[in-house]
Amino acid sequence: xxxxxxxxxxxxRRTFLKTTSITxxxxxxxxxFSCSSTTKKLSGDPTANFSPSVYLNINGTGEVTIIAHRSExxxxxxxxxxxxxxDELEVDWKQVKVVQAVGDAKYGDQNTDGSYSVRMFYPxxxxxxxxxxxxxxxxxxxxxxxxxxxVKAKDHGVVNENGDVLGFGYLADKAAxxxxxxxxxLKLKSPDDFKFIGKKTSIVDLEDIVTGKAxxxxxxxxxxxKVAIIRRPPVPGGKLKxxxxxxxxxxxxxxxxxxxxxPDFPLQLHRPLGGVVVVADNTWSAIKGRDALKVEWDKGVxxxxxxxxxxxxxxxxxxxxxxxxxxxxxxxxxxxxASQKVEADYxxxxxxxxxxxxxxxxxxxxxxxxxxxxxxxxxxxxxAAVRGTLGLKEENVTVNVTLLGGGFGRKSKPDFVVEAAxxxxxxxxxxxxxxxxxxxxxxxxxxxxxxxxxxxxxxxxGKVNAWLHRTVFPSIGSTxxxxxxxxxxxxxxxxxLDFPYDVPNVSCQTNEAHAxxxxxxLRSVANINHAFAVGCTLDEIAEKRGVDPAQNLIDMLGADRxxxxxxxxxxxxxYEESLEEYPxxxxxxxxxxxxxxxxxxxGKAMPAGSGMGIAAHRxxxxxxxxxxxxxxxxxxxxxxxxxxxxxxxxxxxxxxxxAQFEGGAVFGTSIALKSKITVRQGAVEQSNFHDYQVARMNxxxxxxxxxxxxxxxxxxxxxxxxVPPFAPALCNAVYKATGKRIRELPISL
Amino acid sequence: MGTFKMNLNGDQVEVEALDDTPLLWxxxxxxxxxxTKYGCGKALCGACTVHLDGxxxxxxxxxxxxxEGKNVTTIEGISKTELHPVQKAWIAEDVPQCGYCQSGQIxxxxxxxxxxxxxxxxxxxxxxxxxxxxxxxYVRIRRAIKRAAxxxxx
Numbered sequence: 001x002x003x004x005x006x007x008x009x010x011x012x013r014r015t016f017l018k019t020t021s022i023t024x025x026x027x028x029x030x031x032x033f034s035c036s037s038t039t040k041k042l043s044g045d046p047t048a049n050f051s052p053s054v055y056l057n058i059n060g061t062g063e064v065t066i067i068a069h070r071s072e073x074x075x076x077x078x079x080x081x082x083x084x085x086x087d088e089l090e091v092d093w094k095q096v097k098v099v100q101a102v103g104d105a106k107y108g109d110q111n112t113d114g115s116y117s118v119r120m121f122y123p124x125x126x127x128x129x130x131x132x133x134x135x136x137x138x139x140x141x142x143x144x145x146x147x148x149x150x151v152k153a154k155d156h157g158v159v160n161e162n163g164d165v166l167g168f169g170y171l172a173d174k175a176a177x178x179x180x181x182x183x184x185x186l187k188l189k190s191p192d193d194f195k196f197i198g199k200k201t202s203i204v205d206l207e208d209i210v211t212g213k214a215x216x217x218x219x220x221x222x223x224x225x226k227v228a229i230i231r232r233p234p235v236p237g238g239k240l241k242x243x244x245x246x247x248x249x250x251x252x253x254x255x256x257x258x259x260x261x262x263p264d265f266p267l268q269l270h271r272p273l274g275g276v277v278v279v280a281d282n283t284w285s286a287i288k289g290r291d292a293l294k295v296e297w298d299k300g301v302x303x304x305x306x307x308x309x310x311x312x313x314x315x316x317x318x319x320x321x322x323x324x325x326x327x328x329x330x331x332x333x334x335x336x337x338a339s340q341k342v343e344a345d346y347x348x349x350x351x352x353x354x355x356x357x358x359x360x361x362x363x364x365x366x367x368x369x370x371x372x373x374x375x376x377x378x379x380x381x382x383x384a385a386v387r388g389t390l391g392l393k394e395e396n397v398t399v400n401v402t403l404l405g406g407g408f409g410r411k412s413k414p415d416f417v418v419e420a421a422x423x424x425x426x427x428x429x430x431x432x433x434x435x436x437x438x439x440x441x442x443x444x445x446x447x448x449x450x451x452x453x454x455x456x457x458x459x460x461x462g463k464v465n466a467w468l469h470r471t472v473f474p475s476i477g478s479t480x481x482x483x484x485x486x487x488x489x490x491x492x493x494x495x496x497l498d499f500p501y502d503v504p505n506v507s508c509q510t511n512e513a514h515a516x517x518x519x520x521x522l523r524s525v526a527n528i529n530h531a532f533a534v535g536c537t538l539d540e541i542a543e544k545r546g547v548d549p550a551q552n553l554i555d556m557l558g559a560d561r562x563x564x565x566x567x568x569x570x571x572x573x574x575y576e577e578s579l580e581e582y583p584x585x586x587x588x589x590x591x592x593x594x595x596x597x598x599x600x601x602x603g604k605a606m607p608a609g610s611g612m613g614i615a616a617h618r619x620x621x622x623x624x625x626x627x628x629x630x631x632x633x634x635x636x637x638x639x640x641x642x643x644x645x646x647x648x649x650x651x652x653x654x655x656x657x658x659a660q661f662e663g664g665a666v667f668g669t670s671i672a673l674k675s676k677i678t679v680r681q682g683a684v685e686q687s688n689f690h691d692y693q694v695a696r697m698n699x700x701x702x703x704x705x706x707x708x709x710x711x712x713x714x715x716x717x718x719x720x721x722x723v724p725p726f727a728p729a730l731c732n733a734v735y736k737a738t739g740k741r742i743r744e745l746p747i748s749l
Numbered sequence: 750m751g752t753f754k755m756n757l758n759g760d761q762v763e764v765e766a767l768d769d770t771p772l773l774w775x776x777x778x779x780x781x782x783x784x785t786k787y788g789c790g791k792a793l794c795g796a797c798t799v800h801l802d803g804x805x806x807x808x809x810x811x812x813x814x815x816x817e818g819k820n821v822t823t824i825e826g827i828s829k830t831e832l833h834p835v836q837k838a839w840i841a842e843d844v845p846q847c848g849y850c851q852s853g854q855i856x857x858x859x860x861x862x863x864x865x866x867x868x869x870x871x872x873x874x875x876x877x878x879x880x881x882x883x884x885x886x887y888v889r890i891r892r893a894i895k896r897a898a899x900x901x902x903x
Binding site: 072073074075076202203205206207208209210211212213214215216218219221227252253282283284285287288354355356357358403404405406407408434436437438655659660662663664665666667669688689690694695696697698699700701702703704 | 766771774783785786789790796843844847848849870874875877883884886887890
């Protein structure tokens with residue numbers, strides 16, 4: 001085969017030389033004869049492989065494989081990052097195969113969370129694509145014996161000035177022989193030449209999804225797999241007192257019942273809750289088997305937790321002096337003498353992630369090795385947690401990442417993956433571990449409930465001159481360590497320490513709180529609580545000042561500037577980036593406010609019972625302003641339309657960005673109108689979508705319009721930023737429609 | 750345990766299962782057809798929607814014993830030769846985000862359009878509000894249904 005190929009190459013080479021001898025007589029001549037004299041060699045040795053980086057392989061047939069190393073949970077990242085690489089490489093997208101990476105540190109960070117993916121990997125993917133492109137161009141130049149400046153990668157091949165084409169497949173083995181160019185010599189494309197970036201590309205899984213072929217967490221077929229379902233302690237930190245499995249074992253199909261130890265509280269983020277495991281031939285037998293278990297629990301240290309009462313106790317601490325985390329001037333004394341004040345207390349309750357696909361995983365443990373298929377946002381963490389729990393060598397733990405049926409932060413935590421591996425080891429079967437919806441709602445890592453007090457002072461000239469914001473909520477850290485008895489700087493930088501308005505006297509404070517359920521991060525995390533409280537208070541300030549709420553935001557932002565938040569708080573956190581690289585720009589913030597005003601027809605007359613509200617919030621380095629229109633009738637809120645203006649720097653796949661905002665509006669609707677987890681006697685009271693409600697079509701915005709600011713700034717994420725400003729914009733609209741201020745979520749009218 | 754016969758996507762199939770096994774788990778576990786999804790087990794979210802004699806049902810809450818002798822259509826059964834117009838409309842509108850609920854959404858939409866070829870917004874909301882999409886693709890679902898109703902896939 002190889003010999004045969006090389007013979008063909010030799011013939012082609014001669015033909016090629018003839019062609020070039022004609023063209024070298026003059027460009028005009030070359031053009032005249034371009035139809036008959038250009039050569040096109042697309043493929044080469046099919047066994048050849050050119051892999052200049054871990055994210056890319058080009059084989060001799062011209063098939064380009066791009067590795068998606070971030071998890072797909074609906075943002076489109078499995079398409080968007082490969083597109084970035086493909087754009088620099090000059091691929092024909094139809095000839096690209098996207099392959100999902102297993103969890104492996106060689107791919108760099110795989111923690112698909114924090115709206116990081118595009119921000120972190122945009123430059124890396126561009127460089128990976130540019131590296132390969134330059135090597136292919138060099139290989140082609142060598143073939144043609146011309147300087148590399150006379151060739152150019154285009155549409156899955158390299159062309160010369162004569163129009164001859166050498167395909168990526170043909171060049172694969174030749175490029176593979178070359179030295180990888182130094183990073184400093186890389187030439188990235190000009191944005192004017194982008195083929196995919198900034199344009200619409202459908203997700204690679206689109207047809208598989210609409211035909212039911214897409215593979216999610218439990219869809220992989222593993223020979224001999226059994227189903228496991230676990231009865232977990234109803235109170236986190238509780239332990240099994242006793243159980244009787246006699247009836248469970250009578251259920252046809254039930255194979256085994258055994259226990260997993262429950263750890264002490266704080267439980268940490270990766271450890272299973274423990275409990276009683278039922279393994280069965282099929283899911284229904286496992287469910288019936290579990291229902292038939294007789295179990296008694298010791299509730300443990302959290303057995304008295306009452307989450308609604310706890311919000312009230314946090315509110316007491318939010319109204320008292322707390323630990324100062326940011327201080328300019330003297331907010332306290334200015335408030336005491338302010339001519340007008342706005343003071344409000346805000347309450348937010350626990351929330352559950354409820355991705356449509358509950359946590360689940362397949363594990364096949366055999367001979368001190370385990371292979372896993374899981375819808376995980378963080379396959380490296382899953383791998384490490386499984387390795388550590390089962391005492392295996394890292395190379396003996398393989399974590400395959402399936403599509404995720406939603407994640408929202410839940411599926412970062414690898415506890416459910418560890419469970420599957422433990423159960424497979426203990427039972428001796430390959431295991432499909434399913435969390436029922438009840439398991440999901442009752443044993444989640446909940447969004448932190450929160451109490452906030454805000455006081456703002458307005459001076460005689462109508463200027464806001466004092467801002468006091470106290471927030472109290474259990475830190476995510478307190479799920480792992482009892483030392484974390486106050487929120488972290490990172491949590492406080494999500495809408496508190498990053499207060500951007502030009503107010504001379506600012507005090508941001510917090511106080512003590514502890515997790516008594518597992519607290520985790522939910523899409524946009526602490527921004528949910530803080531954007532709500534701040535966004536609603538600003539609306540009240542506008543009213544007190546007698547100015548339009550949108551204009552009030554612009555007034556309060558002051559002069560255009562990059563805010564030096566590092567100098568204002570030692571704990572300020574800029575989402576892992578420096579302020580030099582990613583400034584806090586009031587100009588960009590004002591721009592999205594102006595844009596959303598104009599697109600929404602802000603200020604237009606609305607019929608009685610209707611209203612428009614506005615809120616703006618920067619999170620995850622992305623600037624967002626939101627206007628929501630509501631109609632309120634008989635205590636029911638309808639949302640005819642929502643508007644977003646977003647500045648996320650370079651917009652890689654604008655169509656998917658719009659989708660994130662459309663979806664963010666629905667997620668925000670759930671938070672504002674529907675969802676609430678309450679805990680009594682340590683146990684979650686809700687269990688399924690009848691009592692833990694999320695927004696359905698008839699409750700969600702009828703229409704959501706999204707404007708993306710054209711920008712050459714560094715790209716930032718869009719998964720989370722749509723969520724924070726939605727609820728306050730909605731609350732402010734409800735105020736316009738009803739005259740009622742909203743101080744607690746979900747809204748109760 | 751019993752043996753149950755049904756017509757599944759045009760083929761006669763026979764399965765052995767506990768009488769009260771939900772159709773969802775028969776499809777997924779016994780027949781290996783994973784296009785139909787589990788979401789809640791209580792007919793609250795619509796992820797498991799299939800057609801039973803042409804009517805949309807939540808397969809998590811239909812016992813196999815009540816399916817005996819009936820026609821079942823799943824997401825795998827609506828596009829045997831080419832994509833169903835609803836699937837084409839879903840593609841044209843780029844509806845899915847994570848995609849998990851979309852089999853159920855499409856099955857509900859197909860049923861809606863077969864009974865109501867030109868649905869109003871209210872018809873769409875009535876037919877589709879039993880299907881939860883946590884990613885929040887509702888505005889596109891609505892658009893895709895209208896597109897399919899007009900017969901335009903692209």
